[in-house]
Amino acid sequence: MRALLITFGTRDILAPDSRARLAQSAGIAPEAVIEIDRLADRAMTRDVADISRLFSDPQPWLIGTSRPRAARALLTYAEVDLSRCRIAWLAVPFDRESLMREYGVPWYPVIDTSRCTDCGTCADYCLFSVYRAVPHAPKGKRIAVVAPHHCKTGCPACARLCPTGALIFPFCHEAELNGEIETPILRTHDSITAALGDDPLRVLAERRQKKRLIDSSKFEQAEKDRITHSGVL
16 A cells, blocks of 8 residues: 655644654555645646656555545645545644644635535625636536635635535634534525525625524624635625
């Protein structure tokens, strides 16, 4: 079995024994562990040719990282094909305080495609055109992150409203939003659509008058995030 240790960027600080722990689990020597750093930056720029080559042969892999869901989503976003290999994931301890002290960059969302239903809630809510529906077979279209640079550093507002918990911000310190844990599916698309209305700008302008929101506490927190990190009322 081959082993790969992934970090997302400089704010993703793994436990000092992560390499040794991964090597022991894979049954190999620590020096045989391959390391990939700055995955968030590399996925955004599609600088992943060497990573794609690692998975071109159908050999089993053990991948260690702080937040496996985030790593899978980033690799998918970068169009790295993992389907040829049998992959096991190992969640290794990391320094959460590092994420709380300073936002990791580049800050942008990635989509857990195993959960996304392409409902469009994120695209409706985001005022900065981070998301857009793009052609995709066989469903005809899918919601994609098309402008990651437009995302406002530190703001995970859209992830709070995703009805299936499909949006991941790898550098967020909150376990429910950074891919560290599986979040429950609590809301339906219809209820979110009813909450946001047909015109998200109108709804945002009238948010203080409207009280018919599903899970209002999450919507209010999303609004606080958006205003705090973008300055847009």
